[in-house]
Amino acid sequence: MRQPATIKDVALRAGCGVATVSRVLNNTGSASAEMRQRVQAAADTLGFEFSEVGRSLQSSTTRTIGCVVPSLANPVYADAVQGAQESFHAAGYQTLLVCTNYDPEIETQAIRTLTAKQVDGFVLTVSDALSSEGLKSIKSRGIPHCLLFSMAPDDELSWSVDDRSAASRVSDAFAEGGHSDVGFLALKFKSSDRARQRHQGFVQGCSRNGMKKPALLEIDEDSQELTNLLREFLMENPTLTGIFASNDFLALATIRSARSLGLTVPGDLSIVGFDGIEVGTMVEPSLATIVTDPKMMGSGAASTVLSVINGTPAPILPDPELTFSFRTGGSLASPVAERADGEKAATLSPSNNPTKKNHKSNGRD
Amino acid sequence: MRQPATIKDVALRAGCGVATVSRVLNNTGSASAEMRQRVQAAADTLGFEFSEVGRSLQSSTTRTIGCVVPSLANPVYADAVQGAQESFHAAGYQTLLVCTNYDPEIETQAIRTLTAKQVDGFVLTVSDALSSEGLKSIKSRGIPHCLLFSMAPDDELSWSVDDRSAASRVSDAFAEGGHSDVGFLALKFKSSDRARQRHQGFVQGCSRNGMKKPALLEIDEDSQELTNLLREFLMENPTLTGIFASNDFLALATIRSARSLGLTVPGDLSIVGFDGIEVGTMVEPSLATIVTDPKMMGSGAASTVLSVINGTPAPILPDPELTFSFRTGGSLASPVAERADGEKAATLSPSNNPTKKNHKSNGRD
DNA sequence: TAAACATTTGGAAACGTTTCCACTGGGAGG
DNA sequence: CCTCCCAGTGGAAACGTTTCCAAATGTTTA
Structure with a gap:
């Protein structure tokens, strides 16, 4: 079990073509009961799992989202990331996390790397939304994204406290x-x-x-x-x-x-x-303090990104006035x-x- | 600039084969000065970036690490994740984060997904190291990994507080x-x-x-x-x-x-x-409390995983007695x-x- | 001058998927 | 009986890389 089994191995063992294996295991297209049976058996004994890499190459989609925040030492971001991660996970997306340590340099570089990894979207807290190199490149490439805790220019979606x-x-x-x-x-x-x-x-x-x-x-x-x-x-x-x-x-x-x-x-x-x-x-x-709900912000931003990806109507951003309350x-x-x-x-x-x-x-x- | 440029586009524009483009842009193999020049120019005007997906498929390596923790609401984990992420980032690896919410179900499922994504390694806090399904599958596949804050069976590497x-x-x-x-x-x-x-x-x-x-x-x-x-x-x-x-x-x-x-x-x-x-x-x-250093634990676990991946000698785990101190x-x-x-x-x-x-x-x- | 060699280059295979297409048989409709 | 259609199936292309290999060119060596 050193090298993980590929779809070819399964096909070989089941005595059929790879196309059939793909159809059976994905429940797409037609297949006879007997064939289904054979393929399943082969896949099971080989412990086969689809390689997401192969899939991504073919579908040019990675089911992965880039999440860029300054730091997790601040519980505000930690909670927000947790909220975003949960929402993404629920939608079948994984979260690629980068902490920039408030360094615009790292921010830019991180966004470049994540882009190369072909993330399907971004949730990010940038140091300066107007000047961010990374944000510009995301925009120019048309990658779905949503800001988090960052003042948004008019053309940007953002979940942030007022x-x-x-x-x-x-x-x-x-x-x-x-x-x-x-x-x-x-x-x-x-x-x-x-x-x-x-x-x-x-x-x-x-x-x-x-x-x-x-x-x-x-x-x-x-x-x-x-x-x-x-x-x-x-x-x-x-x-x-x-x-x-x-x-x-x-x-x-x-x-x-x-x-x-x-x-x-x-x-x-x-x-x-x-x-x-x-x-x-x-x-x-x-x-006495202003209380905010970072986790909700995170999951809100996540939902927004997901809706952009899916082309569904975006969740209404919260009324700015309702993003906080005062606690005596x-x-x-x-x-x-x-x-x-x-x-x-x-x-x-x-x-x-x-x-x-x-x-x-x-x-x- | 809708569809990102591929190596083929660059080759076409530079009037050469894809192999040459790859060699030039990766600084591997030989190329004439003039060719270098042409390829660079083409790549620049097209805004070309290598696709990590294509690379991963070919190299069967993703430069990505799976990081599984219970929650970021607990600053101990938040700090540990931050530490791990930083170490990985410094080594050129990205971090795929999952919070399990202390749910073994989610833990298992997350590990499966990350495995399918072909992460090169894992850092994880499991709910029970002895019974964890996910951990078993990681071990059986021989994927480099290191536990974090989890009691380790004898055959496991682990950074954790005593x-x-x-x-x-x-x-x-x-x-x-x-x-x-x-x-x-x-x-x-x-x-x-x-x-x-x-x-x-x-x-x-x-x-x-x-x-x-x-x-x-x-x-x-x-x-x-x-x-x-x-x-x-x-x-x-x-x-x-x-x-x-x-x-x-x-x-x-x-x-x-x-x-x-x-x-x-x-x-x-x-x-x-x-x-x-x-x-x-x-x-x-x-x-009055026991004080620990979660960030150090996280980066320690990261270094351990990296050394396993690279086959270099693993950093010595800290003396259990030195993983904490008492603060009056x-x-x-x-x-x-x-x-x-x-x-x-x-x-x-x-x-x-x-x-x-x-x-x-x-x-x- | 011929042979050996080094450098530059491109074609093509391979990585693991999905999906289009074409090819079988067999059953239904004329 | 001949068509037509349909379900089931497999071959092959495509996705974006890297890398092996061979071809072509130029350069040294005997």
């Missing part, structure tokens, strides 16, 4: 809580247009709510130094009462850093996250009036609280 | 903390031999440390009822001072449930988890002497603390 509206909603929450001076914390923008969208939406929302324009703290790819940076940020913006972090991990890390600076959450500082990962409900205080949590409360003794500022003096080495945060956008 | 030793190490930690009566909490065993291994190791360790045999709380696949179950469990085992949860999510959920029962952690109950997910360090109190955390402390007024038992009376509806926990093993 980051701007969601971020705007966060500003409402701060406003309702009585905050008027809050900040925005994100990892380097260039790596993801998601963070950019959230920032823009947040700035607009704050303006609409008559709040101060939010100060921006942009941190490094894998900054070990969140606590230090946060201290500086708070010293530069001493009147800040809340921070919107561009994802939940960052939010949790911020809470930890704030605490190690001697601040209480939400007493001294309110924190709001983004994504709605489950652990957010398990911590004390629970994390203990990490957001009304700001306490600043004490006259300037206790908060004192807490932040550099001599205080020698910085502990922090674990690197793994959330990225 | 669950027994790790669980035993947890019992040491409890013992050092002065606990002698602790429990074990896991999701249904049948879904995963990981949980079983941990249980066995924990029982042995407790015995070795002269502790009571740990009571077992086995909960449902997606129990919404953790708080209720925990209450009952604690009432049945009133002298319990600590719980070892078979994964970190479960541990965090347990902390939440304990709190909603009016218990303090670690004051009334110490909790230890398993996996070492990062959020464990962000919560208050931080989670605030959730584990010495038990306080039980108060005379039986305050804890009173807290647990059914009338108290109407059960809040819990989110379902998504960790599985």
